[in-house]
Amino acid sequence: MKFILFSAREDEKIALESYQQKHPEIELDIYTESIDGNTMSYIKKGYDGLIASQVKAIPEAAYHLMKESGIKVFATRSAGYDMYNLKLLKELGIRLTRVPVYSPFAIAEFAFTSAMYFSRDFDIIQANAQKGDFSWQKSITSTEIRRKTVGILGTGNIGRITAEMFKAMGATVIGYDLYPNKELESILTYVSSVEELVEKSDIISLHAPATEENYHMFDAELFKRAKKNLILVNAARGSLIDTEALLDALDNNQLRAAAIDTYEYEGPFVNQTVSLDAVDDKVFLRLLKHPKVLYSPHVAFHTYNAIENLVHIAIDGAKSILLGEEVEEEVKL
Structure with missing residues (x-):
């Protein structure tokens, strides 16, 4: 059994070995390279499966070359797979597997920490300290988390653990989920709509997948419903948020702050070193430099345990399919 693996990172070396x-x-x-017009020539006869990890689009010609x-x-x-051409994979008869659960604790910890960063006003404290302002003032007088309401959008594995932490x-x-889990009723109370979640929450942590139905779910109209001091955390998918609307809401003091680990058009930037002078995405630059935004480059998952699981489970899934076994991680195209 022979596989070709693209986008191998230095941090994955131990897991691969x-x-x-x-x-x-x-x-x-x-x-180490990702799949693009230059590297797709690496795909040759003799391979049974392909293992990938990239956010930028794969050329259509590469899919045909796989076939x-x-x-x-x-x-x-x-876990996500919306960045791939699912329609073409289905047409070509190439089966798809993912890693839906690799370390929900990693992402939950990151979301929790990001929310607490703003909840205790570390952004303002640090900015003041850099200016030599060490005074105790109203702007850094925080409300303890036990006095706050935290909304969880999407109560699967990651959302559940995040809820448990808060x-x-x-x-x-x-919480809000299209499919409420009765087993979580000792941890959280479900509300009937996203609008209600936004209206009642001091902090919202997003843990929903990217679908056509929830594309730009958090838009200008929804932000108008938010509490003035709402802290929004997105360690899920970038397309859940209309980023320009978010930035406008922050500028208008409709929201307190936002921690953004996933940006809708992050493909050209994530896991790369780029010159900011060469970046022509004005929305991304605005996001990156906004004083009320804590931006991170899709690293909520990035722990040793998660990386090992991502590598091992992905390869095992491909192997199991080739052996004719039932694979829980397969995406039904």
Whole structure:
């Protein structure tokens, strides 16, 4: 069984080596480059599956080359898969697997920490300190988390753990999900709509997938419903938020702050070093430089445990499909 793996990162090196040691029967050709017009020529006959992890679009010609080369399964080292051409994969008969659960604690911890950063006004404290202002003033007088209401949008594995963390701190936790989980009723109270979640929450943490239905769910109209001091955390998918509307709401003091780990058009920037002078995405630059925004480049997942799980589960999923086994991680196209 032979696989080709793209976008191998330095932080994945240990996980890849440990997998190869445990599975000498798997031949793995590893490339650090992502799949683009220049590197798709690496895809040749003899490979049974392809393992990828990238946010920028893959050329259509690369998908056709996969089919021509005999690749039967495409495995992504991520939970999300909206960045791939699902329609084309289906047409070509190439099966898709993902890693839906790799370390929900990693993302939940990141979301919780980001929310607490603003909840205790660390942004203002740091800015004041840099100016030599060490006074105790109203702008850094915080409200304890146990006095706040935290809204969780999406109460799957990550949302549940995030809710548990805030609950343990004494917060009132509410949630919204298309499919409420009765087992979580000891942790949170479900509300009937996203609008109600926004109207009642002091902090909102997003943990919903990217779908056509929730594209730009958080738009200008929804922000108008928010509490003035709302803190918004997005460690889910960038397309949940209309970024320009978010920035306008921050400028108009409709929101307190936003922690953004996923940006809708992050493909050209994530996991790369770029010259900001060469960036022509004005919305991204505005987001990056906004004093009320804590931006991070899609790193909420980035722990040693999560990286190992992403690598091992992705390769195992591809292997299992080729062996004719039922694969829970398969995406039904």
